[in-house]
Amino acid sequence: MTTLFLMVGLPGAGKTTRARQLADEHRALRLTPDDWMIPLFGEAEADGARDVLEGRMLRLALEAVRLGTNVVVDYGCWSRDERSSIRWLTRAEGADFRMVYLPVDDRTQRARIAHRWATTPEETFPMTEADIQDGRAHFEEPDAAELAGHGTAGPPPGWTDWRAWAAHRWPSFA
Template identity: 35%
Template sequence: MNSESPRGLLVIVCGLPGSGKTTTAKEIATRRRGVRLGPDEWMAALGVTLWDAEMRDRIEALQWSLARELLSVGTTVIIEWGTWARSERDALRLQARQLGAAVQLVHLDVPNDELWRRIQARAMEDPPIQRSDLDRWRRQFEPPDEREFALYDPRPAE
């Protein structure tokens, strides 16, 4: 019998609204038999507006607590929070590694015109996202570069 503790896997899916984070996270969860954690669905289930930043922070903290438990018993966890800042991704990676988990990063880079088309088509935010919001968010987003990707475990060929 193997006495080593099971090794979990954390997959961080980062990207702007409309980039396909939920779709990608669902595909990974199915393929890896993992647990997907994203705040939007929890907020909607609780009847909370997606614009409530304080509630989003609280839900993400709760989800991260659950994720750490799942990782510690060898489960695959897929986080789809957007993780726009490198510091957010670094914190998740380092904490997961402390638990002995492997960590992979998926960056969804979609042009603004396509993001805008998708956001309008899904129409899930109330009040709706404005094009000016998207443009501002693009300027705030810190896309991962090759040096950052080198800090993560390689993703298997799909």
């Protein structure tokens, strides 16, 4: 069965390294926004361009699994709703969904971010202490049920389905 692997974790957790391994092991298309944001815009956010890019990548990922190609989506996906929507959309395409969560402790995260910036600054973005703290404050760690493969049953209140929610979250997904 075709599989979409979703990388989940904070910066410095090792997501992209693991995503590369999974892509090699499963002959999968790897979609990593940072690989595109740096050459296209030179920054991580670029006035909302990241959300637009992620939406287009998500459409491509779903088309690829529909065509029988494994995909590794390397977004980080800090929110439970993001993860639940991608899980639902993947399964709606008849593909298997595997969340790959890579936790990272505070000290290791900081060391990896500093090392990455010192050794490959052309492949990463600078991160301030405030950026790191903000990420930790907003990250919704997957719970046992989510790690076992169960996402939120339905979309948040006010949304008819996960596809509509995803189109709002990633405007170019619609």
